[in-house]
Amino acid sequence: PSLSNCLVQMYGLCASPRDAQKSFDALPFPTHISWTILIRALGLNAEVHKALEAFHSMRNQDVVAWNAMIGVYVQNGLCEDAMNLFVKMQLHGPTPSNVTFVCVLDGCSELKIGYAIHDLIIKFQYEGDITVGNALLTMYGKCHNTSDAERTFLGMKVRNVVTWSALIAQYVNNGEEADALRLFRVMLLEDVKPNNITCISVLDACTTLGEVADGRKIYAVVVECGYEKSVPVGNALVNMYGKCASLPDAKNVFHRISGRNMVTWSSLMGAYTQMIFYNEVLQLLHLMQHDGVKPDKVTFLCALDACAGLTDLKAGQITHACLVESSHEQD
RNA sequence: CGCGCAGCGAAGGCC
Numbered sequence: 528p529s530l531s532n533c534l535v536q537m538y539g540l541c542a543s544p545r546d547a548q549k550s551f552d553a554l555p556f557p558t559h560i561s562w563t564i565l566i567r568a569l570g571l572n573a574e575v576h577k578a579l580e581a582f583h584s585m586r587n588q589d590v591v592a593w594n595a596m597i598g599v600y601v602q603n604g605l606c607e608d609a610m611n612l613f614v615k616m617q618l619h620g621p622t623p624s625n626v627t628f629v630c631v632l633d634g635c636s637e638l639k640i641g642y643a644i645h646d647l648i649i650k651f652q653y654e655g656d657i658t659v660g661n662a663l664l665t666m667y668g669k670c671h672n673t674s675d676a677e678r679t680f681l682g683m684k685v686r687n688v689v690t691w692s693a694l695i696a697q698y699v700n701n702g703e704e705a706d707a708l709r710l711f712r713v714m715l716l717e718d719v720k721p722n723n724i725t726c727i728s729v730l731d732a733c734t735t736l737g738e739v740a741d742g743r744k745i746y747a748v749v750v751e752c753g754y755e756k757s758v759p760v761g762n763a764l765v766n767m768y769g770k771c772a773s774l775p776d777a778k779n780v781f782h783r784i785s786g787r788n789m790v791t792w793s794s795l796m797g798a799y800t801q802m803i804f805y806n807e808v809l810q811l812l813h814l815m816q817h818d819g820v821k822p823d824k825v826t827f828l829c830a831l832d833a834c835a836g837l838t839d840l841k842a843g844q845i846t847h848a849c850l851v852e853s854s855h856e857q858d
Numbered sequence: 859c860g861c862g863c864a865g866c867g868a869a870g871g872c873c
Contacts, residue, residue: 563860589860661864693865794867797868
């Protein structure tokens with residue numbers, strides 16, 4: 528039975544909703560857990576209608592099943608449906624849990640609704656729950672209300688690395704990069720260890736501000752924390768140095784990254800573009816292919832841009848041919 | 859043992 532549940536889950540994660548359904552149908556006595564796994568497997572693959580069918584087919588849906596269904600709506604961009612289901616849940620469903628609020632907050636992009644949810648969180652006494660607090664401050668940030676995000680942050684009795692990273696990221700998303708860097712400094716002073724997500728956010732802040740000096744300090748933190756090998760962090764560093772016109776540093780970081788992906792390559796191409804080294808951009812396009820990394824749309828846009836900058840028709844035609852060839856190689 | 863919290867990396871065009 529638990530083996531079958533695992534099968535359903537595996538097919539769901541492997542983008543095979545049909546097989547997930549088949550494995551589920553083979554279960555003589557599906558439990559609540561089986562049903563929830565099925566709902567999630569279908570939702571992950573955009574089979575929202577089938578997920579809802581499954582939700583209705585099980586009897587006595589527990590709170591986890593309701594949460595899963597609300598989550599399916601949110602993750603498929605159907606936030607109105609998520610809210611409606613949440614309202615239904617309050618009318619004739621189980622008492623919401625902390626996860627319910629996290630799901631609903633995730634689907635909320637309207638400040639007015641956000642305040643209403645906040646009131647309910649107080650009513651159900653989930654204010655002190657750290658995951659709810661984190662989701663709440665993120666919701667305020669996504670609604671472009673960084674002051675309420677700050678208030679939420681300050682009101683939290685317990686904070687973890689997600690709490691700090693969430694507020695930093697919301698500052699960055701709202702164009703308040705200086706505040707993001709300031710908060711990052713406080714975080715270090717309070718001995719909270721950043722993770723790679725935190726580092727990427729503050730590196731992005733430096734990129735936007737063109738603050739290479741701060742960027743270097745963050746690089747030191749990255750090394751100290753042992754995130755030097757992380758590809759996303761490396762990409763953010765290449766990008767930061769590139770945008771700050773520190774090509775040697777960008778190249779240096781680039782060479783230290785093992786497992787470079789197309790974003791890594793495109794970031795370095797961007798660094799060369801910044802310095803108007805268009806020939807080098809075109810060389811990189813070939814080097815990356817030689818390295819077994821497939822260029823994508825963005826990579827080609829960079830390369831074509833370089834050809835235009837060079838006003839080199841021949842190079843443009845070669846790149847064009849490259850693009851056509853690459854698009855035939857799909858699958 | 860089923861649901862859930864931050865990031866979601868790189869490019870160009872128009873205003």
